[in-house]
Amino acid sequence: xxxxxxxSPEIREFERSSTTALNxxxxxxxxxxxxxxxxxxxEARFDPHLYLVQSNGGLATPEVAGAQPVRLLxxxxxxxxxxxxxxxxxxGEPNLVGVDMGxxxxxxxxxxxxxxxxxxxxxIDGLPVRLPMMEIRTVGAGGGSIxxxxxGGALHVGPxxxxxxxxxxxxxxxxxxxxxxxxxxxxxxxxxxxxxGGAMRLDHAAAERAIAGKIGAPLGLSxxxxxxxxxxxxxxxxxxxxxxxLFEKGLDPRDFALASSGGAGGLHAIALAEExxxxxxxxxxxxxxxxxxxxxxxxxxxxxxxxxxxxAEADSLPVLQDLLDGLMxxxxxxxxxxxxxxxxRNFAVAADMRYRGQAFELLVxxxxxxxxxxISTAALDRLIGDFHDQHLRQFAYNEPxxxxxxxxxxxxxxxxxxxxxxxxxxxxxxxxxxxxxxxxLDGDWRExxxxxxxxxxxxxSVAGPAVVEExxxxxxxxxxxxxxxxxxxxxxxxxxxxxxxxxxx
Numbered sequence: 001x002x003x004x005x006x007x008s009p010e011i012r013e014f015e016r017s018s019t020t021a022l023n024x025x026x027x028x029x030x031x032x033x034x035x036x037x038x039x040x041x042x043e044a045r046f047d048p049h050l051y052l053v054q055s056n057g058g059l060a061t062p063e064v065a066g067a068q069p070v071r072l073l074x075x076x077x078x079x080x081x082x083x084x085x086x087x088x089x090x091x092g093e094p095n096l097v098g099v100d101m102g103x104x105x106x107x108x109x110x111x112x113x114x115x116x117x118x119x120x121x122x123x124i125d126g127l128p129v130r131l132p133m134m135e136i137r138t139v140g141a142g143g144g145s146i147x148x149x150x151x152g153g154a155l156h157v158g159p160x161x162x163x164x165x166x167x168x169x170x171x172x173x174x175x176x177x178x179x180x181x182x183x184x185x186x187x188x189x190x191x192x193x194x195x196x197g198g199a200m201r202l203d204h205a206a207a208e209r210a211i212a213g214k215i216g217a218p219l220g221l222s223x224x225x226x227x228x229x230x231x232x233x234x235x236x237x238x239x240x241x242x243x244x245x246l247f248e249k250g251l252d253p254r255d256f257a258l259a260s261s262g263g264a265g266g267l268h269a270i271a272l273a274e275e276x277x278x279x280x281x282x283x284x285x286x287x288x289x290x291x292x293x294x295x296x297x298x299x300x301x302x303x304x305x306x307x308x309x310x311x312a313e314a315d316s317l318p319v320l321q322d323l324l325d326g327l328m329x330x331x332x333x334x335x336x337x338x339x340x341x342x343x344x345r346n347f348a349v350a351a352d353m354r355y356r357g358q359a360f361e362l363l364v365x366x367x368x369x370x371x372x373x374x375i376s377t378a379a380l381d382r383l384i385g386d387f388h389d390q391h392l393r394q395f396a397y398n399e400p401x402x403x404x405x406x407x408x409x410x411x412x413x414x415x416x417x418x419x420x421x422x423x424x425x426x427x428x429x430x431x432x433x434x435x436x437x438x439x440x441l442d443g444d445w446r447e448x449x450x451x452x453x454x455x456x457x458x459x460x461s462v463a464g465p466a467v468v469e470e471x472x473x474x475x476x477x478x479x480x481x482x483x484x485x486x487x488x489x490x491x492x493x494x495x496x497x498x499x500x501x502x503x504x505x
Contacts, residue, residue, distance in 0.1 A: 002027060007068055008130045010408055011307040015121060015130040022127060023070035030069035034062045051300065055133035056118060057082045058301020058414070061338060071303075073124055074133050076291055081109040081134040083294025084259050085116045087284055090422065090488050095256045096282070097242055099272065100291070101265035104161040106141040106238050108245045109134065110256075117249075120352065120363055120410075132303045132410075139241045143181040143264035144168060147211075147230045149218050157234040169210040170202040178214050180234050182207035183227040184267050187440040189467065189476055191450070197471030224440045235268055239275040250393050253278055261290035266468075266475035270493055274478065283483075283491040285425075288472040300415035302334045305408050312353065312384050312404040314377050321375050323409045324349065331413025340415035352408040353387045355399055361407050362390055425489030429455025431462055441465055441479070456485050463496070 002024040008016045041047065051059035055074035065072055077100070084098030094114040100107040110117055117135035121128055140159025144167060147157050157180060162168050166175035170185045170192065184190045185207045192202035208223055216226035246253050257280035260269035266283060273281045284290055304327045310316040328347060335345055349369040352361035364387045368379040384404055392398040433449035441448070451462055453470040461484035462468070464477035468491070475491065477483050483493040 007070065008305075009307070010130055010305055011309070012130065015128040018128050019070055019130045022073075022124070022129065023068055026069040026072075027066070030072070031066040034066050038062065051298075053079055053295050053298060054301065055122070055129075055131065056301055056303055056412075057116070057134050057298060058303075058412075059295075059298045059417070060300070060302075064302075070129065071131060073129060074122065074136060077107050077109075077136045077138070078134040079291035079294040079298075080107060080261065081111075081116045081136060081294070082298055083261070083284070083290045084109055085111050085114070086294060086297045087259055087282065087290075087490070088114055091282055091486055091490055091492070093257045093259075093280070093282065096259050097246070097253070097256045097276075097278075098259045098261065099238070099242065099265060099269065101238070101260070101262040101268060102142050103144040103164060103167075103264070104140065104142045106139050106241060108137045108139075108241050110245050110249070110251070112249075112251070118363070120361075120408075132412075135245075137241050137245050139237055141180075141234055141237045141241075142262075143184075144179050145234060146177045146179050147183070147215055147233070148177070149215065153219070155215065155219065155229055155233055157230055158237060168207070170204065170207040171200075172203045172206065176210065178207065178210040178230070180230065180264070182210060183230040184474075186211055186227045187224060187231075188438050188445075188448075189267055189440075190474055191437065191469065194469060224445075225443075228440065228443070231268070231271075235271050235275065238268065239272055242272065242276060248394075250396060257282055259284065261287040263288045263473050266473045268476075270464075270476065270478045270481055273493075273495075279495045281493040283475055283493065285489045296420045299417050300335070300338050300340065302331055302413040303410065304330050304413065305410045307408045308406075310406050311356075312380065312387075312406050314380065316406070317375055317377070317380065320380075320406065320409065324369065324375065324411070327409065327411035331411050335413055335415050338415050344416040346414040346416065348412040348414065350410045350412075351383060351406050352410070353383075353404055353406055355391075356403040356405055362387060362394065363410075364390055422488065425485065425487065427457045427459075427485065429457050431455065431457045431460040431484075433466075437467065439465070439467065453491070456483075456491070458485055458487070460484065 002020050004016045004020040007023045008019040052065040053075040054060050054071045057078045080100045088096040088111045096111040098109045119135045121130050122133045144161040145158035146160050162175050162179045166173040168179040168181040169175045170182050192204045195202050211227050212223040216223050253276040258273045258278050259282040269281050306323050310319050349366040353364050354361045366383050388398045388400050434452045435450045436447050437450050438445050439448040448465050450467045453468050461482040464481045465479045466477040468475040481493050486492045
């Protein structure tokens with residue numbers, strides 16, 4: 001039995017009902033899985049602390065996850081958002097747009113001033129989910145995204161994907177429709193002999209034939225031009241997702257660096273940065289497992305909320321104080337159950353706020369309110385001021401002095417867990433190319449140096465055009481850019497002065 005008063009105790013009955021119904025649907029599946037997992041761990045005498053990742057980027061115990069599995073719906077992408085947040089701190093880039101391009105999808109998250117964005121409602125397959133979750137935008141653009149031509153003769157890429165089986169044509173597993181990976185293979189950007197570090201050989205000729213027959217011939221284009229067109233369309237789709245993620249918040253892409261992860265991201269990241277007029281791109285270590293890395297920096301997190309529509313004014317302080325005290329007590333009880341020591345606890349308070357008459361709210365952190373503290377009139381005034389400022393940034397207008405309402409009060413109870421220590425980076429190379437390969441760039445075939453990522457040294461940058469390879473991803477460095485390892489071992493690509501956009505710092 002799933003109760004909405006437990007799962008989503010907030011106003012708006014349709015969203016609340018949808019969230020509760022999804023939870024009820026998932027409980028039998030997730031609970032059975034966790035029971036089997038726990039039993040197998042006991043049989044193997046393997047007894048670690050087991051946690052599951054929630055959509056909000058925090059961790060939950062199996063008991064919480066089994067009772068409210070709806071909180072796990074975006075667990076994978078939220079790990080990526082946590083990783084980008086940690087990466088922003090590691091490389092000293094407080095404003096970072098994280099993009100994760102895998103086989104079927106392209107995920108975008110935004111880290112601003114060192115913190116990732118959280119929303120209070122998401123959408124899963126058209127169904128609203130009224131729970132806090134990391135703000136992640138996903139489009140159907142990945143290495144397996146299929147190129148096709150509509151009846152009007154326009155070229156499209158995605159959202160349909162070849163998946164892993166049969167996969168792109170170059171996989172040689174029966175795929176017949178050309179995908180983004182096929183275009184990168186046909187243009188020489190992926191070495192068919194070094195895919196997955198050489199564990200899987202790709203069929204270069206089959207990729208060329210599929211692109212020439214399915215795309216080039218109908219459009220009257222040569223094979224290289226058709227493949228380059230496929231990549232241009234895919235890049236435009238991904239750039240649109242980044243723009244929407246920034247522009248809807250009133251943010252300027254030029255104030256951000258790009259962070260690329262996922263097996264396919266390295267081949268497209270610099271082209272996307274150029275499209276967005278960004279000057280820097282970060283390529284983290286082990287990009288294919290970045291989401292898993294991010295999970296290691298998560299804490300136990302409990303999101304609690306109570307809806308009570310009250311005016312944001314001094315007369316409402318007793319009601320707000322009563323709500324806050326109840327939420328704090330509930331959060332402390334949950335952390336007691338998790339055996340979190342008092343010194344490892346933290347409580348964050350926020351409010352859903354709106355102007356009177358609006359049908360939507362903004363989530364505003366209440367920075368001045370802490371556990372056990374009494375809400376003062378000054379603290380409420382600062383919260384209202386923050387709401388006005390946030391409304392202006394997001395919607396380009398506000399109404400200072402206008403009537404403001406608090407719709408829902410929220411408390412996040414956090415139990416801090418130990419964090420891993422970043423492994424020191426050791427440069428072990430001289431930044432000399434390991435080979436040269438013909439690559440189709442900007443309408444022509446060019447002999448291009450190929451570098452081993454692990455052989456790049458801190459004291460020498462590589463100028464584009466160039467290719468940087470590692471076992472599970474390939475990075476394309478465009479003309480006018482250079483790339484070198486940072487002190488953390490993450491590669492940093494920079495636009496060279498005079499190469500367009502703002503001058504690189």
